[in-house]
Amino acid sequence: MTPQINPNTMTDEAKTAEESQRVGPPYQTAKGVHDILPDDHEFFTYIKKVVRHRARQHGFRRITTPTFEFTDVFNRSIGDTTDIVSKEMYTFQDRKGRSLTLKPEGTAGVVRSYLQHNMQTLPQPVELYYIEPHFRYDRPQKGRYRQFWQFGLEVIGESDSAIDAQLIHLFYTVLQDLGVADQFKLQINSIGCSAKNCRPKFVVDLQNFYMGKERNLCEECSYRLPKNPLRLLDCKKEDCTILAKLAPQMRNYLCPECKEFHGELLLLLKGLGIDYVENDKLVRGLDYYTKTVFEFWDKSQGAQNAIGGGGRYDGLIEIMGGLPTPAVGFAAGIERIIENMKACGVKVPTKDDIHVFVAQLGFNAKQKALLLMRELREVGLKTVGALGKGAIKNQLRVADRFKVPYCVIMGITEVRDGTAIIRDMKRGSQKIVKYETVVEEVMKLIGAENLDTYTPGEVLY
Protein backbone atom coordinates (compact mmCIF):
# COMPACT_ATOMS: atom_id res chain seq x y z
CA MET A 1 0.00 0.00 0.00
CA THR A 2 1.41 3.35 -0.92
CA PRO A 3 1.52 5.84 1.90
CA GLN A 4 -1.00 8.57 1.27
CA ILE A 5 -0.66 12.02 2.65
CA ASN A 6 -3.92 13.23 4.00
CA PRO A 7 -4.15 16.97 3.35
CA ASN A 8 -6.26 17.37 6.46
CA THR A 9 -3.58 16.09 8.77
CA MET A 10 -0.75 17.84 7.00
CA THR A 11 1.08 20.32 9.16
CA ASP A 12 1.09 23.96 8.20
CA GLU A 13 4.81 23.81 7.55
CA ALA A 14 4.34 20.94 5.14
CA LYS A 15 1.55 22.73 3.35
CA THR A 16 3.42 25.93 2.77
CA ALA A 17 6.54 24.08 1.76
CA GLU A 18 4.57 22.18 -0.81
CA GLU A 19 2.76 25.25 -2.04
CA SER A 20 5.88 27.27 -2.51
CA GLN A 21 7.20 24.59 -4.83
CA ARG A 22 4.05 24.21 -6.86
CA VAL A 23 4.12 26.52 -9.84
CA GLY A 24 2.01 24.52 -12.26
CA PRO A 25 2.67 21.14 -13.82
CA PRO A 26 6.37 20.48 -13.41
CA TYR A 27 6.79 19.11 -16.89
CA GLN A 28 4.72 18.94 -19.99
CA THR A 29 5.08 17.41 -23.40
CA ALA A 30 7.26 19.12 -25.96
CA LYS A 31 5.60 21.12 -28.68
CA GLY A 32 3.63 19.11 -31.16
CA VAL A 33 3.78 15.78 -29.34
CA HIS A 34 1.09 14.22 -27.20
CA ASP A 35 0.29 11.36 -24.86
CA ILE A 36 -1.94 8.63 -26.17
CA LEU A 37 -4.29 8.19 -23.23
CA PRO A 38 -6.33 5.03 -22.59
CA ASP A 39 -9.43 6.36 -24.36
CA ASP A 40 -7.49 7.06 -27.52
CA HIS A 41 -5.71 3.74 -27.31
CA GLU A 42 -9.02 2.08 -27.93
CA PHE A 43 -8.96 3.73 -31.36
CA PHE A 44 -5.32 2.96 -31.94
CA THR A 45 -5.75 -0.67 -30.99
CA TYR A 46 -8.75 -1.05 -33.23
CA ILE A 47 -7.08 0.59 -36.23
CA LYS A 48 -3.97 -1.52 -35.82
CA LYS A 49 -6.11 -4.61 -35.66
CA VAL A 50 -7.95 -3.74 -38.85
CA VAL A 51 -4.72 -2.92 -40.66
CA ARG A 52 -3.06 -6.16 -39.59
CA HIS A 53 -6.07 -8.17 -40.58
CA ARG A 54 -6.37 -6.65 -44.04
CA ALA A 55 -2.63 -6.66 -44.65
CA ARG A 56 -2.42 -10.36 -43.77
CA GLN A 57 -5.32 -11.15 -46.04
CA HIS A 58 -3.23 -9.77 -48.87
CA GLY A 59 -0.05 -11.59 -47.86
CA PHE A 60 1.76 -8.61 -46.38
CA ARG A 61 4.13 -9.17 -43.50
CA ARG A 62 5.06 -6.66 -40.87
CA ILE A 63 8.34 -4.82 -40.73
CA THR A 64 9.67 -2.38 -38.19
CA THR A 65 12.60 -0.25 -39.22
CA PRO A 66 14.55 1.78 -36.66
CA THR A 67 13.21 5.05 -35.39
CA PHE A 68 16.35 6.76 -36.63
CA GLU A 69 18.59 6.13 -39.60
CA PHE A 70 21.67 7.71 -41.08
CA THR A 71 20.53 11.03 -42.47
CA ASP A 72 21.63 10.08 -45.96
CA VAL A 73 18.98 7.38 -46.15
CA PHE A 74 16.37 10.13 -46.21
CA ASN A 75 18.34 12.74 -48.12
CA ARG A 76 18.96 10.36 -50.97
CA SER A 77 15.49 8.91 -51.20
CA ILE A 78 13.14 11.77 -50.40
CA GLY A 79 15.25 14.36 -52.20
CA ASP A 80 17.13 17.21 -50.62
CA THR A 81 15.10 20.01 -52.16
CA THR A 82 11.86 18.67 -50.73
CA ASP A 83 10.22 20.41 -47.79
CA ILE A 84 10.58 17.32 -45.67
CA VAL A 85 14.33 17.10 -46.04
CA SER A 86 15.14 20.78 -46.26
CA LYS A 87 13.22 21.97 -43.24
CA GLU A 88 11.24 19.30 -41.42
CA MET A 89 13.69 16.65 -40.27
CA TYR A 90 14.83 16.00 -36.73
CA THR A 91 18.52 15.60 -37.46
CA PHE A 92 21.18 15.25 -34.79
CA GLN A 93 24.69 14.01 -34.32
CA ASP A 94 25.54 11.03 -32.17
CA ARG A 95 28.55 11.00 -29.89
CA LYS A 96 30.89 10.14 -32.71
CA GLY A 97 29.62 12.90 -34.94
CA ARG A 98 27.52 10.74 -37.30
CA SER A 99 24.47 12.46 -38.66
CA LEU A 100 21.26 10.66 -37.72
CA THR A 101 17.63 11.53 -38.41
CA LEU A 102 14.33 10.52 -36.84
CA LYS A 103 12.32 8.97 -39.65
CA PRO A 104 10.01 11.49 -41.28
CA GLU A 105 8.30 8.82 -43.40
CA GLY A 106 8.37 5.08 -43.83
CA THR A 107 9.32 4.15 -47.36
CA ALA A 108 12.99 5.10 -47.25
CA GLY A 109 13.72 2.84 -44.30
CA VAL A 110 11.82 -0.06 -45.80
CA VAL A 111 13.73 0.23 -49.07
CA ARG A 112 17.01 0.46 -47.19
CA SER A 113 16.04 -2.68 -45.31
CA TYR A 114 15.01 -4.47 -48.51
CA LEU A 115 18.47 -3.87 -49.91
CA GLN A 116 20.41 -4.45 -46.69
CA HIS A 117 18.75 -7.84 -46.17
CA ASN A 118 18.84 -8.90 -49.81
CA MET A 119 15.10 -9.24 -50.07
CA GLN A 120 15.45 -9.38 -53.85
CA THR A 121 16.26 -13.05 -53.27
CA LEU A 122 12.77 -13.60 -51.88
CA PRO A 123 9.85 -14.37 -54.19
CA GLN A 124 8.83 -11.03 -55.73
CA PRO A 125 6.98 -8.88 -55.08
CA VAL A 126 7.89 -8.46 -51.43
CA GLU A 127 4.90 -7.10 -49.54
CA LEU A 128 5.57 -5.32 -46.28
CA TYR A 129 3.53 -3.21 -43.89
CA TYR A 130 4.38 -1.07 -40.90
CA ILE A 131 2.64 0.77 -38.08
CA GLU A 132 5.07 3.26 -36.66
CA PRO A 133 5.54 6.74 -35.24
CA HIS A 134 7.19 9.30 -37.51
CA PHE A 135 8.69 12.68 -36.85
CA ARG A 136 8.62 16.00 -38.63
CA TYR A 137 9.57 19.40 -37.37
CA ASP A 138 6.53 21.26 -38.57
CA ARG A 139 4.31 23.86 -37.00
CA PRO A 140 1.58 21.86 -35.25
CA GLN A 141 -2.07 22.33 -36.06
CA LYS A 142 -5.23 20.27 -36.27
CA GLY A 143 -4.30 16.76 -37.34
CA ARG A 144 -0.65 17.63 -37.63
CA TYR A 145 1.86 16.69 -35.00
CA ARG A 146 5.60 16.49 -34.68
CA GLN A 147 5.33 12.86 -33.72
CA PHE A 148 2.58 11.13 -35.59
CA TRP A 149 1.62 7.53 -36.34
CA GLN A 150 1.37 6.14 -39.79
CA PHE A 151 0.55 2.76 -41.13
CA GLY A 152 1.94 2.05 -44.54
CA LEU A 153 2.16 -0.75 -47.08
CA GLU A 154 4.85 -1.30 -49.66
CA VAL A 155 4.95 -3.69 -52.62
CA ILE A 156 8.46 -4.05 -54.00
CA GLY A 157 9.39 -5.94 -57.16
CA GLU A 158 6.35 -5.83 -59.42
CA SER A 159 5.51 -3.28 -62.07
CA ASP A 160 1.95 -4.17 -63.08
CA SER A 161 -0.73 -1.53 -62.77
CA ALA A 162 -3.00 -4.10 -61.12
CA ILE A 163 -0.72 -3.93 -58.09
CA ASP A 164 -1.40 -0.22 -57.79
CA ALA A 165 -5.11 -0.84 -58.12
CA GLN A 166 -5.08 -3.58 -55.51
CA LEU A 167 -3.10 -1.45 -53.08
CA ILE A 168 -5.44 1.50 -53.42
CA HIS A 169 -8.36 -0.84 -52.96
CA LEU A 170 -6.76 -2.28 -49.84
CA PHE A 171 -6.44 1.20 -48.41
CA TYR A 172 -10.02 1.90 -49.29
CA THR A 173 -11.13 -1.32 -47.64
CA VAL A 174 -9.38 -0.36 -44.41
CA LEU A 175 -11.18 2.99 -44.47
CA GLN A 176 -14.45 1.14 -45.00
CA ASP A 177 -13.75 -1.19 -42.09
CA LEU A 178 -13.14 1.85 -39.92
CA GLY A 179 -16.40 3.43 -41.02
CA VAL A 180 -14.93 6.54 -42.62
CA ALA A 181 -14.55 5.60 -46.30
CA ASP A 182 -17.35 7.97 -47.30
CA GLN A 183 -15.45 10.89 -45.85
CA PHE A 184 -12.70 10.67 -48.43
CA LYS A 185 -12.18 11.00 -52.11
CA LEU A 186 -9.31 9.53 -54.06
CA GLN A 187 -7.21 12.04 -55.97
CA ILE A 188 -5.01 10.46 -58.59
CA ASN A 189 -2.45 11.51 -61.16
CA SER A 190 0.47 10.21 -63.15
CA ILE A 191 3.72 12.10 -63.08
CA GLY A 192 5.43 9.96 -65.71
CA CYS A 193 8.60 7.95 -65.61
CA SER A 194 12.28 8.64 -66.07
CA ALA A 195 12.31 7.67 -69.76
CA LYS A 196 14.02 10.39 -71.77
CA ASN A 197 10.93 11.57 -73.61
CA CYS A 198 8.63 11.34 -70.58
CA ARG A 199 9.16 13.29 -67.36
CA PRO A 200 12.68 14.55 -68.22
CA LYS A 201 11.33 16.18 -71.37
CA PHE A 202 8.43 17.61 -69.42
CA VAL A 203 10.77 19.03 -66.79
CA VAL A 204 12.94 20.69 -69.42
CA ASP A 205 9.93 22.20 -71.18
CA LEU A 206 8.54 23.33 -67.88
CA GLN A 207 11.75 25.09 -66.98
CA ASN A 208 11.88 26.68 -70.40
CA PHE A 209 8.32 27.86 -69.96
CA TYR A 210 9.22 29.59 -66.70
CA MET A 211 12.45 31.03 -68.09
CA GLY A 212 12.18 34.79 -68.02
CA LYS A 213 9.05 34.66 -65.91
CA GLU A 214 10.89 34.26 -62.61
CA ARG A 215 9.91 37.73 -61.48
CA ASN A 216 6.27 36.70 -61.36
CA LEU A 217 6.97 33.71 -59.17
CA CYS A 218 6.90 33.68 -55.42
CA GLU A 219 10.21 33.48 -53.65
CA GLU A 220 9.94 29.80 -52.90
CA CYS A 221 9.01 28.88 -56.44
CA SER A 222 11.89 30.73 -58.05
CA TYR A 223 14.16 28.88 -55.66
CA ARG A 224 12.57 25.56 -56.54
CA LEU A 225 12.57 26.12 -60.29
CA PRO A 226 16.05 24.82 -61.11
CA LYS A 227 15.90 21.72 -58.93
CA ASN A 228 12.27 20.76 -58.47
CA PRO A 229 10.09 22.50 -61.08
CA LEU A 230 7.23 20.03 -60.66
CA ARG A 231 6.34 21.65 -57.37
CA LEU A 232 5.59 24.97 -59.06
CA LEU A 233 2.47 23.42 -60.51
CA ASP A 234 0.67 23.13 -57.21
CA CYS A 235 1.83 26.37 -55.59
CA LYS A 236 -1.18 28.12 -54.11
CA LYS A 237 0.08 31.70 -54.55
CA GLU A 238 -2.10 33.62 -56.95
CA ASP A 239 0.52 34.59 -59.53
CA CYS A 240 2.02 31.13 -59.52
CA THR A 241 -1.41 29.60 -60.02
CA ILE A 242 -2.03 31.74 -63.09
CA LEU A 243 1.25 30.70 -64.61
CA ALA A 244 0.67 27.07 -63.71
CA LYS A 245 -2.55 27.10 -65.71
CA LEU A 246 -0.65 28.16 -68.82
CA ALA A 247 2.26 25.83 -68.18
CA PRO A 248 2.77 22.58 -70.08
CA GLN A 249 0.71 19.68 -68.71
CA MET A 250 2.32 16.41 -67.72
CA ARG A 251 -0.49 14.45 -69.28
CA ASN A 252 0.64 15.64 -72.70
CA TYR A 253 4.11 14.33 -72.07
CA LEU A 254 3.42 10.85 -70.76
CA CYS A 255 5.29 8.27 -72.79
CA PRO A 256 3.16 5.55 -74.40
CA GLU A 257 4.02 3.12 -71.64
CA CYS A 258 3.04 5.51 -68.85
CA LYS A 259 -0.10 6.50 -70.69
CA GLU A 260 -1.14 2.89 -71.07
CA PHE A 261 -0.24 2.14 -67.46
CA HIS A 262 -2.33 5.00 -66.13
CA GLY A 263 -5.26 4.15 -68.40
CA GLU A 264 -5.20 0.57 -67.14
CA LEU A 265 -5.06 1.69 -63.54
CA LEU A 266 -8.07 3.98 -63.87
CA LEU A 267 -9.99 1.18 -65.57
CA LEU A 268 -9.11 -1.28 -62.83
CA LEU A 269 -10.13 1.20 -60.12
CA LYS A 270 -13.43 1.69 -61.83
CA GLY A 271 -13.86 -2.05 -61.92
CA LEU A 272 -13.22 -2.21 -58.19
CA GLY A 273 -15.86 0.44 -57.63
CA ILE A 274 -13.55 3.12 -56.36
CA ASP A 275 -14.44 6.72 -57.13
CA TYR A 276 -11.57 8.95 -58.07
CA VAL A 277 -10.80 12.44 -59.24
CA GLU A 278 -8.09 12.91 -61.82
CA ASN A 279 -5.96 15.73 -60.49
CA ASP A 280 -3.24 17.21 -62.71
CA LYS A 281 -1.91 19.26 -59.85
CA LEU A 282 -1.19 16.36 -57.56
CA VAL A 283 2.59 16.04 -57.42
CA ARG A 284 3.47 15.07 -53.85
CA GLY A 285 6.36 16.34 -51.87
CA LEU A 286 8.73 13.45 -52.23
CA ASP A 287 11.02 13.14 -55.20
CA TYR A 288 11.02 9.40 -55.61
CA TYR A 289 7.58 8.96 -57.13
CA THR A 290 7.06 7.84 -60.72
CA LYS A 291 3.87 7.20 -62.67
CA THR A 292 1.08 6.79 -60.13
CA VAL A 293 0.62 9.30 -57.33
CA PHE A 294 -2.52 9.45 -55.22
CA GLU A 295 -3.94 10.89 -52.03
CA PHE A 296 -7.18 10.45 -50.14
CA TRP A 297 -8.64 13.87 -49.37
CA ASP A 298 -11.21 14.82 -46.82
CA LYS A 299 -14.35 15.71 -48.76
CA SER A 300 -15.70 18.05 -46.12
CA GLN A 301 -12.68 20.32 -46.09
CA GLY A 302 -12.14 20.73 -49.81
CA ALA A 303 -8.46 20.76 -50.66
CA GLN A 304 -7.47 20.33 -47.03
CA ASN A 305 -5.76 17.59 -45.17
CA ALA A 306 -4.87 14.34 -46.83
CA ILE A 307 -5.54 11.31 -44.72
CA GLY A 308 -3.11 9.18 -46.66
CA GLY A 309 -1.30 8.97 -49.91
CA GLY A 310 1.35 7.24 -51.89
CA GLY A 311 2.38 6.18 -55.31
CA ARG A 312 4.76 4.23 -57.43
CA TYR A 313 8.48 4.62 -56.95
CA ASP A 314 10.09 2.58 -59.70
CA GLY A 315 13.36 4.47 -59.53
CA LEU A 316 13.96 4.52 -55.78
CA ILE A 317 15.57 1.14 -55.25
CA GLU A 318 18.18 1.99 -57.87
CA ILE A 319 18.76 5.42 -56.36
CA MET A 320 19.41 3.65 -53.06
CA GLY A 321 22.03 1.45 -54.68
CA GLY A 322 20.05 -1.59 -55.77
CA LEU A 323 19.16 -2.98 -59.14
CA PRO A 324 16.32 -1.27 -60.98
CA THR A 325 13.22 -2.55 -59.15
CA PRO A 326 9.65 -1.38 -59.50
CA ALA A 327 7.65 -0.66 -56.35
CA VAL A 328 4.53 1.02 -55.07
CA GLY A 329 3.30 1.98 -51.63
CA PHE A 330 1.28 4.31 -49.46
CA ALA A 331 1.00 5.57 -45.93
CA ALA A 332 -1.90 6.89 -43.86
CA GLY A 333 -2.08 9.08 -40.77
CA ILE A 334 -3.58 7.31 -37.79
CA GLU A 335 -4.34 10.44 -35.76
CA ARG A 336 -6.17 11.94 -38.70
CA ILE A 337 -8.21 8.79 -39.16
CA ILE A 338 -9.12 8.81 -35.49
CA GLU A 339 -10.24 12.41 -35.74
CA ASN A 340 -12.53 11.46 -38.58
CA MET A 341 -13.86 8.44 -36.76
CA LYS A 342 -14.72 10.63 -33.80
CA ALA A 343 -16.33 13.23 -36.03
CA CYS A 344 -18.44 10.49 -37.61
CA GLY A 345 -19.38 9.12 -34.21
CA VAL A 346 -17.75 5.75 -34.89
CA LYS A 347 -17.65 3.69 -31.72
CA VAL A 348 -14.83 1.21 -31.41
CA PRO A 349 -15.25 -2.02 -29.52
CA THR A 350 -13.25 -2.11 -26.33
CA LYS A 351 -12.04 -5.03 -24.28
CA ASP A 352 -11.21 -3.00 -21.20
CA ASP A 353 -14.53 -3.47 -19.42
CA ILE A 354 -14.30 -5.39 -16.16
CA HIS A 355 -16.50 -8.44 -15.53
CA VAL A 356 -16.40 -8.90 -11.82
CA PHE A 357 -15.29 -7.14 -8.67
CA VAL A 358 -14.22 -8.96 -5.53
CA ALA A 359 -14.92 -7.26 -2.21
CA GLN A 360 -13.65 -8.64 1.06
CA LEU A 361 -13.74 -7.96 4.73
CA GLY A 362 -11.20 -9.22 7.21
CA PHE A 363 -7.75 -10.64 6.67
CA ASN A 364 -8.91 -14.22 6.12
CA ALA A 365 -11.35 -13.05 3.50
CA LYS A 366 -8.70 -10.94 1.82
CA GLN A 367 -6.42 -13.94 1.64
CA LYS A 368 -9.19 -16.02 0.15
CA ALA A 369 -10.14 -13.22 -2.22
CA LEU A 370 -6.65 -13.18 -3.70
CA LEU A 371 -6.97 -16.87 -4.51
CA LEU A 372 -10.45 -16.42 -5.90
CA MET A 373 -9.41 -13.52 -8.10
CA ARG A 374 -6.59 -15.60 -9.51
CA GLU A 375 -9.06 -18.35 -10.38
CA LEU A 376 -11.54 -15.96 -11.93
CA ARG A 377 -8.84 -14.46 -14.13
CA GLU A 378 -7.55 -17.90 -15.10
CA VAL A 379 -10.87 -18.72 -16.74
CA GLY A 380 -10.91 -15.43 -18.60
CA LEU A 381 -12.97 -13.22 -16.33
CA LYS A 382 -11.57 -9.70 -16.09
CA THR A 383 -11.42 -9.17 -12.36
CA VAL A 384 -10.49 -6.35 -10.05
CA GLY A 385 -10.65 -5.92 -6.30
CA ALA A 386 -10.01 -3.00 -4.02
CA LEU A 387 -7.50 -4.77 -1.86
CA GLY A 388 -6.44 -1.62 -0.09
CA LYS A 389 -9.86 -0.24 0.74
CA GLY A 390 -11.19 -1.05 4.17
CA ALA A 391 -14.93 -0.60 4.37
CA ILE A 392 -17.25 -2.67 2.22
CA LYS A 393 -18.97 0.54 1.34
CA ASN A 394 -15.85 2.02 -0.16
CA GLN A 395 -15.09 -1.16 -1.99
CA LEU A 396 -18.48 -1.25 -3.62
CA ARG A 397 -18.14 2.38 -4.53
CA VAL A 398 -14.98 1.48 -6.40
CA ALA A 399 -16.79 -1.44 -8.00
CA ASP A 400 -19.38 0.97 -9.21
CA ARG A 401 -16.73 3.18 -10.71
CA PHE A 402 -15.58 0.23 -12.81
CA LYS A 403 -19.20 -0.30 -13.90
CA VAL A 404 -18.88 -3.99 -13.17
CA PRO A 405 -22.03 -6.06 -13.64
CA TYR A 406 -21.26 -8.42 -10.74
CA CYS A 407 -19.53 -8.36 -7.39
CA VAL A 408 -18.36 -11.23 -5.26
CA ILE A 409 -18.45 -10.34 -1.56
CA MET A 410 -16.74 -12.32 1.17
CA GLY A 411 -16.65 -11.43 4.83
CA ILE A 412 -16.03 -13.21 8.07
CA THR A 413 -19.35 -15.03 7.93
CA GLU A 414 -18.82 -16.27 4.39
CA VAL A 415 -15.29 -17.48 5.09
CA ARG A 416 -16.57 -19.37 8.13
CA ASP A 417 -19.44 -20.93 6.16
CA GLY A 418 -17.42 -21.63 3.05
CA THR A 419 -19.70 -19.43 0.95
CA ALA A 420 -19.64 -16.16 -0.99
CA ILE A 421 -22.16 -13.57 -2.02
CA ILE A 422 -22.69 -12.83 -5.71
CA ARG A 423 -24.27 -9.46 -6.16
CA ASP A 424 -25.94 -8.30 -9.35
CA MET A 425 -25.01 -4.65 -9.42
CA LYS A 426 -27.57 -3.60 -11.94
CA ARG A 427 -30.57 -5.20 -10.28
CA GLY A 428 -29.31 -4.78 -6.76
CA SER A 429 -30.06 -8.37 -5.90
CA GLN A 430 -27.69 -10.94 -4.48
CA LYS A 431 -27.45 -14.57 -3.57
CA ILE A 432 -25.26 -16.76 -1.43
CA VAL A 433 -23.45 -19.61 -3.15
CA LYS A 434 -20.94 -22.22 -2.11
CA TYR A 435 -17.39 -20.90 -2.44
CA GLU A 436 -16.46 -23.81 -4.74
CA THR A 437 -19.10 -22.80 -7.26
CA VAL A 438 -18.36 -19.05 -7.43
CA VAL A 439 -16.21 -19.21 -10.56
CA GLU A 440 -18.69 -21.40 -12.35
CA GLU A 441 -21.63 -19.19 -11.37
CA VAL A 442 -19.97 -15.98 -12.49
CA MET A 443 -18.91 -17.58 -15.76
CA LYS A 444 -22.51 -18.52 -16.38
CA LEU A 445 -23.63 -14.95 -15.72
CA ILE A 446 -21.02 -13.35 -17.97
CA GLY A 447 -21.41 -15.88 -20.75
CA ALA A 448 -18.68 -18.08 -22.20
CA GLU A 449 -18.46 -16.01 -25.37
CA ASN A 450 -17.39 -12.93 -23.44
CA LEU A 451 -14.47 -14.50 -21.62
CA ASP A 452 -11.06 -13.03 -22.27
CA THR A 453 -8.94 -16.10 -22.57
CA TYR A 454 -5.56 -16.79 -23.99
CA THR A 455 -4.00 -20.14 -24.69
CA PRO A 456 -0.24 -20.01 -25.04
CA GLY A 457 0.60 -20.57 -28.68
CA GLU A 458 -2.56 -18.94 -29.90
CA VAL A 459 -2.00 -16.03 -32.29
CA LEU A 460 -3.11 -12.73 -30.88
CA TYR A 461 -3.05 -9.44 -32.63
Add this chain to the structure above:
RNA sequence: GUGUCUAUGGUGUAGUGGCAGCACAACAGGUUGUGGUCCUGUUAGCACCGGUUCGAACCCGGUUAGACACCCCA
Protein backbone atom coordinates in the same frame (compact mmCIF):
# COMPACT_ATOMS: atom_id res chain seq x y z
C1' G B 1 9.00 29.75 -41.63
C1' U B 2 4.28 33.45 -41.89
C1' G B 3 -0.40 35.07 -39.85
C1' U B 4 -4.82 35.18 -36.47
C1' C B 5 -6.82 34.11 -31.86
C1' U B 6 -6.61 32.41 -26.79
C1' A B 7 -4.67 31.83 -21.61
C1' U B 8 -9.19 31.75 -14.38
C1' G B 9 -8.90 24.91 -9.58
C1' G B 10 -7.67 18.33 -12.57
C1' U B 11 -11.86 19.51 -16.47
C1' G B 12 -15.67 23.03 -18.25
C1' U B 13 -16.82 27.93 -17.19
C1' A B 14 -18.72 33.09 -14.62
C1' G B 15 -16.50 37.37 -13.34
C1' U B 16 -15.21 44.87 -18.29
C1' G B 17 -11.01 48.34 -12.46
C1' G B 18 -13.17 47.30 -5.95
C1' C B 19 -13.38 40.44 -1.14
C1' A B 20 -12.53 34.95 -7.55
C1' G B 21 -17.86 32.31 -7.94
C1' C B 22 -20.36 27.96 -10.04
C1' A B 23 -20.65 22.93 -12.13
C1' C B 24 -18.24 18.35 -12.90
C1' A B 25 -14.20 15.35 -11.17
C1' A B 26 -11.16 13.80 -6.92
C1' C B 27 -10.93 12.89 -1.62
C1' A B 28 -13.45 12.31 3.37
C1' G B 29 -17.94 11.71 6.04
C1' G B 30 -23.67 10.74 6.48
C1' U B 31 -22.66 4.92 13.42
C1' U B 32 -23.47 -2.43 12.73
C1' G B 33 -21.13 -5.91 6.51
C1' U B 34 -23.59 -3.36 0.62
C1' G B 35 -22.47 0.77 -4.68
C1' G B 36 -25.08 4.24 -8.09
C1' U B 37 -29.14 8.84 -6.58
C1' C B 38 -29.09 12.31 -2.36
C1' C B 39 -26.82 15.40 1.76
C1' U B 40 -22.37 17.59 4.25
C1' G B 41 -17.40 18.75 4.21
C1' U B 42 -12.24 19.00 2.16
C1' U B 43 -8.59 19.79 -1.58
C1' A B 44 -7.57 22.99 -5.66
C1' G B 45 -7.23 28.51 -9.70
C1' C B 46 -6.41 34.23 -12.27
C1' A B 47 0.42 31.15 -17.25
C1' C B 48 4.99 34.35 -16.41
C1' C B 49 7.53 39.32 -16.12
C1' G B 50 6.88 44.35 -16.07
C1' G B 51 3.81 49.04 -16.63
C1' U B 52 -0.66 52.33 -15.65
C1' U B 53 -3.71 52.92 -11.08
C1' C B 54 -5.32 54.40 -4.34
C1' G B 55 -6.64 49.58 -6.25
C1' A B 56 -5.62 44.93 -11.97
C1' A B 57 -8.06 38.26 -13.40
C1' C B 58 -9.91 42.67 -16.06
C1' C B 59 -6.32 48.18 -19.21
C1' C B 60 -1.13 48.45 -21.69
C1' G B 61 3.78 46.19 -23.14
C1' G B 62 6.70 41.95 -23.30
C1' U B 63 7.60 36.57 -22.48
C1' U B 64 6.00 31.67 -22.55
C1' A B 65 2.53 28.10 -23.84
C1' G B 66 -1.54 26.46 -26.68
C1' A B 67 -5.23 26.41 -30.61
C1' C B 68 -6.35 27.47 -35.59
C1' A B 69 -5.07 28.85 -40.59
C1' C B 70 -1.17 29.47 -44.55
C1' C B 71 2.84 26.48 -46.42
C1' C B 72 3.57 21.33 -46.78
C1' C B 73 1.89 16.74 -45.72
C1' A B 74 -0.10 11.96 -42.75
